[in-house]
Amino acid sequence: MLRKWLSIAMLFALLLPVTAQEDDSSLKTTFRGGLNRTGVYEGEGLRTEPDVAWSSDVPRPVRTTPAVADERIFIGSEEGTLYAFDAQDGAELWRLDIASPFVSTPAVVGTTLYIGGLDKYVYAFSAETGEKLWESLTFGGVYSSPAVSDGVVYIGSLDERLYALDALTGEALWSFDTGGQVWSSPAVADGVVVVGNRAGVITALDAQTGALVWQAEADEGIDATPAVADGVVYIGSYDQNLYALSLENGRPLWSVDTGSIIYASAAVTDETVYITQYDGVLLALNRADGAELWRASVGSIAYSSPTVVGDVVYALSEAGGRLYAFDAASGEELWFVVTGTQGDYRSSSPVWADDTLYIGSNSEGVIAYR
Numbered sequence: 001m002l003r004k005w006l007s008i009a010m011l012f013a014l015l016l017p018v019t020a021q022e023d024d025s026s027l028k029t030t031f032r033g034g035l036n037r038t039g040v041y042e043g044e045g046l047r048t049e050p051d052v053a054w055s056s057d058v059p060r061p062v063r064t065t066p067a068v069a070d071e072r073i074f075i076g077s078e079e080g081t082l083y084a085f086d087a088q089d090g091a092e093l094w095r096l097d098i099a100s101p102f103v104s105t106p107a108v109v110g111t112t113l114y115i116g117g118l119d120k121y122v123y124a125f126s127a128e129t130g131e132k133l134w135e136s137l138t139f140g141g142v143y144s145s146p147a148v149s150d151g152v153v154y155i156g157s158l159d160e161r162l163y164a165l166d167a168l169t170g171e172a173l174w175s176f177d178t179g180g181q182v183w184s185s186p187a188v189a190d191g192v193v194v195v196g197n198r199a200g201v202i203t204a205l206d207a208q209t210g211a212l213v214w215q216a217e218a219d220e221g222i223d224a225t226p227a228v229a230d231g232v233v234y235i236g237s238y239d240q241n242l243y244a245l246s247l248e249n250g251r252p253l254w255s256v257d258t259g260s261i262i263y264a265s266a267a268v269t270d271e272t273v274y275i276t277q278y279d280g281v282l283l284a285l286n287r288a289d290g291a292e293l294w295r296a297s298v299g300s301i302a303y304s305s306p307t308v309v310g311d312v313v314y315a316l317s318e319a320g321g322r323l324y325a326f327d328a329a330s331g332e333e334l335w336f337v338v339t340g341t342q343g344d345y346r347s348s349s350p351v352w353a354d355d356t357l358y359i360g361s362n363s364e365g366v367i368a369y370r
Contacts, residue, residue: 001241003200004217007249029069030107031145032265032305032349035188036228039267039274039305041352045312046325049335050369053356054090058083058365065145066360068353069108069127073368075360076102076115084130085366087354096130098123104155105145105185109167114153116142122155122163124170134170138163145185145225147193149207154193156182162195162203164210174210178203180221185265189228192247196222196235202243204233204250214250218243225265225305227273229287234273236262242275242283244290256290258283265305265349267313272328274313276302282315282324284331294331298324304347314350314357321361323350323369340364 100117140158180199220238260279300319321339340363348360
């Protein structure tokens, strides 16, 4: 359960500037399908077992999630190479060898690709050619995946800070010391940036100024990325709890002891929260109060986050990289396929675009299912 809840918003809300924020929640070219990080994609989903449309070899290990933009697939490897593939047939368009291993998932905005490296740098590249546009140094490796909104790149670092960088130049606009290593990726909603850290602290900041809005503290660390929907933040912790907090002030709305460590990020629809647990259980919870609706097994331990497309939920396990499809309402297993060995701690999560399901695999590179 939450050990501490500090709401600066309740004390200083009238002093903080009102920020104009365009609605980027539909952006599909970033980790978890948008700035709100809900893991929900528009479409009908694949209810019957799909065929492999193509696969492209990427030297292992691949622990990052593909980004899809303008009919291209972008993915980095821990070998230190960034790739661009044609989304229709998997043909390699370009590759760029960097000394840095990549675990961060790219974000693509317009013709620019943003990504963090374990060499402590945040990079911007041309999505069309791979040309490096800028690099910005942090003081720790970057596992966090960038969120780009209103010309600002938000990203966390193992130096315990959350950074706001100018998207055109990479210049640091502000940074905030969260008090713990940031593996979590920031979510942006309603002018607020939210992120977790390995000290178990959930931090909400004013997106424009970096001023603290509120903090809440779990009993143990957090790797998960927050999902934000309708003013509520959903996030899991090593302490086995899934939390629902007010985006406005961090007030706890409900929490559920799931009985297992949570590394994955939640998928959030209008009525349901889906979460994959370390013990290999996919849970569906009522969004209003956290009541359990159903549970299903994915066969082995799981780090990958679930993805929702229409009435189908996809979840991935470590052993053999089994990709499962479940009916979103009932939890009935529809099918599973073996995608190959996954990478410990940072398994790729499924991505949906143009009637195709994409997944990164440690042994198979990138796989497209149709």
